[in-house]
Amino acid sequence: MLLEELPPIQRFLNRVLALPxxxxxxxxxxxxxxxxxxxxxxxxxxxxxxxxxxxxxxxxEQVSTEDLWTCPKSGAVTRIIGLEVTDPVYVLVAEEAISRNPDKLPMVNRASGRAALISARPMQMYDEDIVTLMRKAVRPNGSSYLEEARFESSAWEEIDRPEFAQIWEAEAASLPKTTTTKLYLLTGLLLPIWKDIPTTNERIYRVTPDGATAMIGRTLSEEGAASLRARFLVSNPQTPQEMLTAALGTTAPVDLGRGLTLTRRRVAGEMRLELGGADRGMIDGLNAKGS
Known part of the structure; x- marks a missing residue:
């Protein structure tokens, strides 16, 4: 239905109020x-x-501090602050998880052997103009969403509560008691370089690390921090460290000299560095050195 064909909001609300x-x-x-x-x-x-x-x-814990950029007029500095945040892991027992999720079914993935509470029916999720059918999956270590097509082709199947509770509790017992997350905070003078900051995450945090002063900044992913380092700290990489910094900050190949290049790629969700231009003799030599 086109937007102009929709009824006025007053009529819609009146119809809602007329319902039992x-x-x-x-x-x-x-x-x-x-x-x-x-x-x-x-x-x-x-x-x-x-x-x-x-x-x-x-x-x-504040684990690193890097000066990224200094304003030539005011002398104000933009810094990348590395933080490690440790939190306890809270895991619900199986019965409590079931009681909190009455709209979900106890299921097990026969391929992985893991248990989850999964929505009994898919829901429509809107991402801009795209509508996707999704199911929510609640696991001992958190929740996520499954596309309906992936769910239908997966090995998930409904099981009874006793079997579910046994699998759930076994997985919960194997989880670590704490979890540590690494994140970066961009602090200091941000406005002049705002357009250069990666836009994948724009959350603003106020944080007081243990034994340090309070600070406010914009969060960065590890890749976002690497991109800024390559942008502001390494314009013409010459040393091995500068070449590594440049490679981590871009997907373009970095020239190492002698016909070699270093390229950052993402494979199966993991970032890796690939050396290009090496012949068999050089590869054998690197393998012998444990590289």
Missing amino acids: IHMQNALFAEFMRRIADQSERARAAGTLDLGVETLRGEKI
């Missing part, structure tokens, strides 16, 4: 569930705008 109370409750419950799901997906993707957030953790 139990139908109104069901309608608004579904509406709030969809808002919560979309917000959760946006938070996981780093696109949920909450303004200035306070970064919290059981332990927040």
Whole structure:
């Protein structure tokens, strides 16, 4: 239906108010569930705008400080701060997980042997103009979303509660008691270089690392930090460290000399560096050195 063909909002609300109370409750419950799901997906993707957030953790350690750029007029410095945030891992017992997710079915993936509570029916998720059918999967270590096509072709199958509880508790017991996340904070003078900052994550945090002063900055992924280092710290790489920094910050090949190049690639979700232009003799030599 075209946008101009939709009824006015007043008419829509009047029709909602004319429904029986139990139908109104069901309608608004579904509406709030969809808002919560979309917000959760946006938070996981780093696109949920909450303004200035306070970064919290059981332990927040500042592990590195790098001067990225200095304003030639004011002398103000832009820095990349490396942080490690450690938090305890809270895992629900199976029965509590089931009670908190009444709309999900206890299932096991026969291929991996892992358990999850998965939505009994797919939901429509909107990403710009694209509508995708998704199911939410709740596991001992968190939640994620499965595209309906992937779910249908996977090895997930429904099981009874006793079997589910046994698999869930075994997996929960194997999880680490704490988790440590590495992130980077871009602090100091940001406005002059704002257009150069990667836009994959624009969350602003206020953080006070253990034993350090409070700071406010914009979060960066590891790849985003590498891209900024290559942009501002290495314009013409000459030393091995500069070449490595340049390679980590771009997907373009970096010339190492003697016909060799170093290129960053993502394979199966993992970043790796590939050496190009090496002949068999050089490869054998590198292997002999353990490279």
